[in-house]
Amino acid sequence: MEESVVLVNDLWRSFGARCALDGVSFRATAGQVHGLVGTNGAGKTTLLKHLLGLLRAETGSVRVFGLDPVRDPVDVLRRVGYLSEERELPEWMRIDELMAYTRAYHPTWDASYAHELLETFALDPSKKVKELSKGMRAQAGLIAAVAHRPDLLILDEPSSGLDAVVRRDMLNAIVRAVADDGRTVIFSSHLLDEVERMSDHVTMMHEGRITLSGPLEEVRNRYLRSRVRFVEPFDQPPALETALAMEGGGRTWSVVHSGSLELFHQSVLVLGGEVVESRSATLEEIFLARSGRDRQPAEAA
Amino acid sequence: MDITITLADGVPIYRQIVNQVKYLVASGLLRPGEELPPIRTLALQLTVTPNTVVKAYSELEAAGIVHKRRGSGTFVSEGRSHLALRERRRLIEQRIDALLAEAHQLNFDTEDVLRMLRERRAAMEAAADDESAVET
Numbered sequence: 001m002e003e004s005v006v007l008v009n010d011l012w013r014s015f016g017a018r019c020a021l022d023g024v025s026f027r028a029t030a031g032q033v034h035g036l037v038g039t040n041g042a043g044k045t046t047l048l049k050h051l052l053g054l055l056r057a058e059t060g061s062v063r064v065f066g067l068d069p070v071r072d073p074v075d076v077l078r079r080v081g082y083l084s085e086e087r088e089l090p091e092w093m094r095i096d097e098l099m100a101y102t103r104a105y106h107p108t109w110d111a112s113y114a115h116e117l118l119e120t121f122a123l124d125p126s127k128k129v130k131e132l133s134k135g136m137r138a139q140a141g142l143i144a145a146v147a148h149r150p151d152l153l154i155l156d157e158p159s160s161g162l163d164a165v166v167r168r169d170m171l172n173a174i175v176r177a178v179a180d181d182g183r184t185v186i187f188s189s190h191l192l193d194e195v196e197r198m199s200d201h202v203t204m205m206h207e208g209r210i211t212l213s214g215p216l217e218e219v220r221n222r223y224l225r226s227r228v229r230f231v232e233p234f235d236q237p238p239a240l241e242t243a244l245a246m247e248g249g250g251r252t253w254s255v256v257h258s259g260s261l262e263l264f265h266q267s268v269l270v271l272g273g274e275v276v277e278s279r280s281a282t283l284e285e286i287f288l289a290r291s292g293r294d295r296q297p298a299e300a301a
Numbered sequence: 302m303d304i305t306i307t308l309a310d311g312v313p314i315y316r317q318i319v320n321q322v323k324y325l326v327a328s329g330l331l332r333p334g335e336e337l338p339p340i341r342t343l344a345l346q347l348t349v350t351p352n353t354v355v356k357a358y359s360e361l362e363a364a365g366i367v368h369k370r371r372g373s374g375t376f377v378s379e380g381r382s383h384l385a386l387r388e389r390r391r392l393i394e395q396r397i398d399a400l401l402a403e404a405h406q407l408n409f410d411t412e413d414v415l416r417m418l419r420e421r422r423a424a425m426e427a428a429a430d431d432e433s434a435v436e437t
Contacts, residue, residue, distance in 0.1 A: 033352070168348065172345055172348075175349075175350070175351055176341070178351045178352070179340060179344055179345075179351040180341065193308050196308055197308070197347075197348055197349045197350070198348070199350060200350050200352045200353075217313060220313060225311065279310060280311035280312070280313070282309070282311050
């Protein structure tokens with residue numbers, strides 16, 4: 001029995017005429033890393049802002065630690081660490097002032113952890129936020145998000161626009177939150193390799209909807225990528241059962257497919273082909289197939 | 302611990318860790334009694350979620366390759382000769398495949414390679430004098 005830290009049920013949200021969240025249900029379990037994938041505008045940030053009470057649920061419900069973050073912001077936010085995509089920080093503060101300021105909100109602030117991170121990142125405490133480079137700003141924001149050792153750490157695009165070194169700092173903070181304290185992490189990213197490495201659970205969003213969600217292993221097991229060879233060439237992607245996306249041409253096609261392997265094999269056989277090899281699809285292949293970015297097969301027979 | 306993760310071929314990360322630890326043990330690079338890195342350390346090294354390392358270590362433990370000691374870490378178990386025949390074959394076959402490929406490149410056929418294998422073996426035995434340590 002897994003404890004739910006976050007429970008979102010049938011959440012809708014529009015900005016003007018644009019529907020940003022279209023009936024989203026989402027659950028985050030304790031002690032796990034939850035990766036949120038999607039292209040820009042998929043609704044990831046909007047969903048995360050609801051968890052923090054920065055947006056109020058128009059329809060549907062949002063519960064964090066069993067509480068409504070809009071009604072009980074204090075009890076929710078003291079247990080949450082958040083790094084926003086824009087890394088909004090008070091520009092005029094020095095880093096040491098930022099630490100003291102953040103600490104004031106968080107009785108659980110771990111000063112030695114904050115200090116250790118400052119040293120690791122080689123951040124000068126006397127520097128003002130507005131003087132920081134993009135990477136340094138992200139590091140300062142990260143310390144402010146993790147030093148109170150939150151039960152739930154929410155990172156919105158933690159790697160976005162960062163060099164490899166700072167990106168690694170971000171991911172290390174996730175590892176430490178889980179390994180040291182058994183905390184829960186939700187992070188969004190458009191980098192699929194990062195999500196595949198860092199996530200226990202993965203949720204894919206596309207145009208305000210959740211297209212796929214579950215333990216990474218289960219999600220991965222549901223999809224295969226097969227190479228298929230036919231006797232006769234095809235001008236158009238051949239119609240194959242359970243196929244989601246195809247690449248290739250002529251006699252050889254690479255197909256991402258799900259569900260019954262037997263059905264797939266049969267439909268290849270019917271069209272005079274054979275499956276040359278099959279392997280688990282990578283998260284990237286699944287994502288592209290699910291968001292319709294790959295070549296779509298013609299209507300399956 | 303020398304482990305490399307690749308995401309290119311669709312093999313789950315925990316399975317890659319399991320396979321590579323098995324290989325390190327089978328090849329003697331990890332010896333019985335040696336300690337595996339703590340979960341946090343390996344997770345940081347590979348940049349993977351710690352739960353993946355937990356899963357890999359549990360699987361290795363279930364396979365009898367490692368064992369946990371209460372209050373400390375995870376250690377390589379005794380008796381690597383208990384490695385399944387299939388696993389031992391797989392390891393040696395990888396090397397044979399590489400050898401044959403290279404021999405082919407250099408224009409030696411399989412008969413040449415077999416003859417050279419015996420010659421080398423004879424040379425090693427001679428060098429070892431009456432020590433029978435080369436017995437395989």
